[in-house]
Amino acid sequence: MNETEIHGMVAEVKEGKLSRRGFMQRLAAFGVAAPTAWHILDFHGVAQAQSLTAYKPTKAGGGGPLKILLWQAPTLLNPHFAIGTKDQEGSRVFYEPLAGWDNEGNLVPFLAAEIPSRENGSVSADGLSVTWKLKPNVKWHDGKPFTADDCLFTAAYAADAATAATTIGTYKDIKVEKIDDLTIKITFPKPTPFWADAFVGAAGMILPKHVFEPFKGAASRDAPANLKPVGTSAYKFIDFKPGDILRGERNPDYHIPNQPFFDTVEVKGGGDAVSAARAVIQTGEFDYAWNMQVEDEILLRMERGGRGKAIPVSSGNIEFIMLNTTDPWTEVDGERSSVKTKHPTLTDPAVRKAINLLIDRDSVQKFIYGRGGKATANFVNAPPRYVSPNMKYEFSIDKANKILDDAGWVRGADGIRAKDGKKLKFVYQTSINAPRQKNQAIVKQAAQRAGIDIELKSVTASVFFSSDVANPDTYSKFYCDIQMYTTTMLQPDPERFMLQLVSWEIANKENKWQGRNISRYSSKEADEAFQEAQNSLDPARRTALFIKMNDIFCGENILVPVLARTRMAASSNNLVVQPSGWDLDLWMLNAWFRP
């Protein structure tokens, strides 16, 4: 499906020849996901469909307690300081953004009166500004009214470098103005096609100005409210013990009628994923648990005759292998894997292609991850609109052998191929994690049959993912031939995700290996595509550009995708939750209920 076809279909929707639903379905047939389809229609000014939640109860309260188990427990409750999703989830029990993302990628209003769109004029045609109308009569838990000032404050608070907010990236470049008490206008420094970032989703939770004002900037970490939140959500704060338990009670003044259903909510932490799954699925002691990093086989066994079920939710996370094209074994100007060097063997495209053919993704999915992942040939796997149709994966030892034969790599007496005295011997590193080690073993075995010798290395996760400049084993230093990890995509827009593929983000000694491009591979074409996509207001064009970047890196076998990961949650059979792969697990806690 190309740009012209999509534009033709958008025109049909506009003329009423094609229904919104029909449009989504047709795009779905081409593998374009609903969020994307929504975005395309929205861009062309076609009204947004009302997102429906299947909330049945006719009055608030009466549901008793809701018990949630987050085995990685929240340690603080300020969403703008969240280290990892555990803190965001904990904060989301009390705070709300203007809007959140549902599972289909539609924006659902929370503190916004309506979702801005091109049609109602609140998203400017030049892509430079967006105007949000706020919901009237919303009260903070302490009774003070929620107004535009709170939004302005939150943006200024997060953008202040001294605050050291983890959401600074979202707010530092935008300008937020107050039009009136219930209207704000966000101005972007350049045309911004993805305007739904600030005040939306996990990074968008709004803080009360009257509580946090004295704690902006350097004093930010001293605010008592970092541990005792005052929000606008369906549940009011009762008690919090970091790393252990978090409790809230029903907010009788909640701004959505008839919600929430449960009288109290409790988020308990500690333990591990397997026993959390057990407490929900097998014994029913808890109602919901998240982040089930458990082998699917174990989950399936628990589900048999249990009281709960596992819920897979698609996400943009990708488990992938990276092939180093720089030389990790030679030091140049105090750094290994320097862009000034070339890898002795991995720079040969034939070798990289052969390695790609030696990865048995289907087996990895079937025997290791189960419902937890889906084999893929693409780096970008969601939302479906951004997924390249051009990449295919295959597992074939014969083909790999043939490619290497043709390229002149000859097997030596030890069975290892070599050319010009250079042997195909690689070190393959990843973090310590049972599925990853199994994956390594599968790859090593297949490689052996193609005359490639792979030495396996596993680094403890706390080292591998650390930013310790002194440690040579971090993933961002990549002092190795091959490595594997998961990178996360938290927004239904790949712009930020794609920073991993541009040349100015290359991790090196100069930026203390803080750059996002760990592969160190760069392509002028990819750089240009990224810059154009950043400014392209036409979603179809933007999609094409991101797909192009994906195809450059995957086609060159620099990034060798393995699995698109799904988020797994566990829920008791008699609980209706509102899962979404594009927002937090607890993004719509207000609408959970028991039928």
Next chain:
Amino acid sequence: MGTYLVRRLLIALPSLLGISVVLFTVLALAPGDPFEEMATNPNIPPEVRLALRAKFGIDDPVYIRYIRWLTAMLQGDWGFSFASRVNVDTLILQRLPATIFVIGSSQILALAIALPVGIYAATRPYSIFDQIANTFAFIGFSLPTFFTGLLFILVFSIWLDWLPFVFRTDIDATGWRWYWEQIRQAIMPVMVLGLFQAASYTRYVRSAVLDVIRLDFVTTARAKGLGEKTVVVRHVVRNALIPVVTLVALQMPTVFGGAIVTEQIFRIPGIGSLLISAILANDTPVIMAVTFVFACLVVTFNLIADVLYGWLDPRIAFR
């Protein structure tokens, strides 16, 4: 006695200082970063991570950080957790009740089993009772608590569905029901730890009693025509318990330090699980404080045991 105490104290202080230096250096040299989760998240700019490191002083040289820590500690400031910005002493105090309740109960259970069984077995060595008790004791201390813990969960929570296996500090009940729930959730962890302890205590009590029971003064007591019961309780047990008391005193730090594995399995929010989660999060101030408190307890109870020894048995002179 006075000089003995002073001397012991003078040895204890430098050893605590030495322990703190070693702990701090090891932690500082250990790899890892409290903000590592930010690394793979493309939505968080790396500057934030660097700013936070600078803000919390992680980038300073080790000796400066140590001196800063020591001066603060001497003024009673234990520092704050990097992860939650909560003061470490608050965190520890939050966790202490659960630890003392569970581990304390298990110690009591262990003694309640070990004393009668050990004494009875020793008075009838190689009888059937003794052999059974010995067998169970051997099984008991060769099975690690993480294994028995999982076994208990499997049997009592999953198959029989009698007991909850998630320990909760916020029981939603009042009056008798509260106590009942509290006991119900503590049964499994207390049993797991108690039985493990009981097994080793039993062996210890048995051999201590066996040592004493053949001594001359016991024979003399019997020859005076005292009843067997009186002989055992008055003369044997009293003397045999001296080493047992010392053993129990030395076990006291564990009561406060928590049982790391068991707390993790049953999700008891105690000191042990605080230490584990702090280690996983590379939350250095918390790790430092918890391990240091633990070191202090060990040193203190060693001191108490030394004094106790001298008081119980003056033959151990205060030289």
